[in-house]
Amino acid sequence: MKRHLNHITFTRLTATLALAVGLSAIAAPSMAANKPSSSHAKAAAPVAASGPLPANAVARVNNVFITQEQVDAMLKATNTPDTPQTRTAIKNQLIARELFRQAAEKQHYDTRAQVIEAVEQARSLAMTQAYLRDQVRPTPVTDADVKARYDAIVATLGDKEYKxxxxxxxxxxxxxxxxxxxxKxxxxxxxxxxxxxxPAAAQGGAMNWVSFKTPxxxxxxxxxxxxxxxxxVKLPQGGLTTAPVQVGDAxxxxxMDQERVTQVPDxxxxxxxxxxxxxxxxxxxATAQVVVDLMKNASIQQQ
Known part of the structure; x- marks a missing residue:
């Protein structure tokens, strides 16, 4: 088995384990509880390892709850039909993932360099995305802007269009x-x-309709x-250029597959x-402007 699992492999593994979870009582009261680390997600907070499940929980894995909110979130993310069977499958997959997490934490995988690096990259990405959401403020697009753009495009169209x-x-x-x-x-x-x-080489070179004002x-x-x-625009329908047309180094x-009177979209x-x-x-x-503003006060050295 390869040392590093990609997302698809991980999903298959969790689904397989989820099936096993669904056929066994994994949350038996006699199970020893492993205390999760303080860095564990809020959605799976440590709780007492025995007693009835609270209203918002669908399972307990050792001393960690799997919540209804987690099931709802995964159901939405996967865009799958909301059925009892789907919810059971998702619950079992979440249980399997929590088992993986607890086993990895117990063996101190959280201290491995590759894990620390991945956590730092995820933290950096989340922080950057949050910053950009707050700082990047695009100019609102008005109905007049949209109509002006439409009129500008229509003004460039000729009497004919070509495919x-x-x-x-x-x-x-x-x-x-x-x-x-x-x-030949x-x-x-x-x-x-x-x-x-x-363009469109994989589709046999076939392009979309286009129109130009002539000349x-x-x-x-x-x-x-x-x-x-x-x-x-000089080719008749079905015509072919008699010599290659040079554009730079190409x-x-x-x-000319087809031509017709220009169809102006509504x-x-x-x-x-x-x-x-x-x-x-x-x-x-707006994003480019944020970059420019940041560069004004930054010291950047490049080769």
């Missing part, structure tokens, strides 16, 4: 070889999967390289997606 497939390779010789194979009738998608280092203007190509956009081959159908995009941009800007 191309592309193959992008790193050298001209390969591009010419691919073109030669295409002219080799399937475009097959060659894209075999040769392309460009093509710099910066108005919806993120496409301008030479490719210029070649694209060479592109474009096939504002109401795009509102939510546009708001999400703008909120993400606002979050990135």
């Amino acid at each position: 191309p497939s592309v193959i992008a390779v790193k050298d001209e010789a390969t591009a010419k070889d691919v073109l030669a194979q295409l002219k 009738g080799t399937d475009f998608a097959q060659l894209a999967k075999q040769y392309s280092q460009g 093509i203007q710099p910066g108005a190509t919806q993120g496409w390289p301008q030479p490719v956009a210029e070649a694209m 060479f592109w081959i474009v096939k 504002f109401d159908t795009t509102r939510a997606a546009l708001r999400q995009q703008l909120e993400q941009v606002a979050l990135q800007k």
